[in-house]
Amino acid sequence: xxxxxxxxxxxxxxxxxxxxxxxxxxxxxxxxxxxxxxxxxxxxxxxxxxxxxxxxxxxxxxxxxxxxxxxxxxxxxxxxxxxxxxxxxxxxxxxxxxxxxxxxxxxxxxxxxxxxxxxxxxxxxxxxxxxxxxxxxxxxxxxxxxxxxxxxxxxxxxxxxxxxxxxxxxxxxxxxxxxxxxxxxxxxxxxxxxxxxxxxxxxxxxxxxxxxxxxxxxxxxxxxxxxxxxxxxxxxxxx
Ligand code: NAD
Numbered sequence: 001x002x003x004x005x006x007x008x009x010x011x012x013x014x015x016x017x018x019x020x021x022x023x024x025x026x027x028x029x030x031x032x033x034x035x036x037x038x039x040x041x042x043x044x045x046x047x048x049x050x051x052x053x054x055x056x057x058x059x060x061x062x063x064x065x066x067x068x069x070x071x072x073x074x075x076x077x078x079x080x081x082x083x084x085x086x087x088x089x090x091x092x093x094x095x096x097x098x099x100x101x102x103x104x105x106x107x108x109x110x111x112x113x114x115x116x117x118x119x120x121x122x123x124x125x126x127x128x129x130x131x132x133x134x135x136x137x138x139x140x141x142x143x144x145x146x147x148x149x150x151x152x153x154x155x156x157x158x159x160x161x162x163x164x165x166x167x168x169x170x171x172x173x174x175x176x177x178x179x180x181x182x183x184x185x186x187x188x189x190x191x192x193x194x195x196x197x198x199x200x201x202x203x204x205x206x207x208x209x210x211x212x213x214x215x216x217x218x219x220x221x222x223x224x225x226x227x228x229x230x231x232x233x234x235x236x237x238x239x
Contacts, residue, residue: 003236004206004223006083006178011090013176014080015194019183019209021099023228024071029185046158050123054151055140061117061154062136068099068117069134076182076227077105079234084109086237092172096184096191098156113163113191115156124150163190173197179205182227186213195219208234 006012018028043049044060084091084107093110095102098117102110120133126148133152137143144152157163173179179198186192195205195218207219210226223230 004178004180004234006087006235006237008238010178011176012083012087012092013172013179013198013203014091014093015179015181015184015191016080016093016095016097016102017182017184017191018097020076020227021071021074021097021101022183023074023076023226024101026068026071026099028183041159045156046160050153050158054143054153057154058137058140058143061156064098065117065134066136071099071101073101073105074228076231077101077107079231081106083235083237092176094169094172094194096188111165111169113157113165113169115154115164117154117156119155120144120152121155122146122148122150123153124148126150130155166190169194170197174201176201177203179203180208181206181213181219182208182231184209184213186215
């Protein structure tokens with residue numbers, strides 16, 4: 001497939017994973033030298049870890065914030081923001097990434113289903129919305145409290161928690177005619193199942209990444225390559 005043709009009647013749903021930020025210098029979940037290497041997910045990214053060791057969880061996410069602050073959007077993030085600008089009202093981006101590289105590239109109709117590194121929220125789920133928080137905490141004493149008294153936690157969906165904005169995501173998938181999935185291993189659910197939902201409603205489904213994902217058989221097309229090299233110039237938007 002040399003180009004992806006987007007027709008006037010198409011509605012596009014894009015799903016991205018850690019791979020789209022790899023060329024910005026953020027390690028993927030799977031990379032052997034990855035961010036999670038040396039950390040057991042259970043120790044830093046579960047509700048139980050938060051209850052047992054909030055200091056350890058904040059230390060882990062503070063380190064990720066420090067790493068994230070050095071990264072910049074790459075040509076793949078920029079190509080998606082440009083695509084959105086060409087498809088007003090018929091483009092939706094769902095990212096599993098907690099970095100803010102899509103936002104900084106200019107994407108607007110965007111959902112972070114696994115949360116955002118640069119935000120915090122009340123651990124008590126008291127209903128107050130997440131707040132901007134880019135602090136790198138040296139100790140738990142520095143972490144603020146919500147006005148209800150609860151400790152602030154990272155605005156991150158821990159393993160075992162329900163991803164954010166699922167009703168909206170489901171609606172967008174049902175209405176889409178073309179799903180483009182980029183840089184995700186097809187390992188983490190429910191995101192890995194989105195392609196099947198799209199196929200059920202008759203959409204074309206394209207995967208872009210350097211190797212086929214685990215759920216490769218569910219895609220109508222696979223474009224092998226690095227997102228930052230493949231995405232610029234990939235879309236042919238018909239006017
Ligand atoms: P994953 O690590 O399981 O898979 C990464 C995928 O990206 C692989 O399939 C790999 O082939 C592909 N990839 C590697 N380099 C690429 C490139 N240059 N272009 C395109 N694809 C490339 O990641 P996942 O499937 O997103 O799932 C892991 C979970 O970890 C997610 O829930 C995510 O929230 C989280 N995570 C987020 C970040 C981030 O915010 N940047 C980083 C690491 C992990």
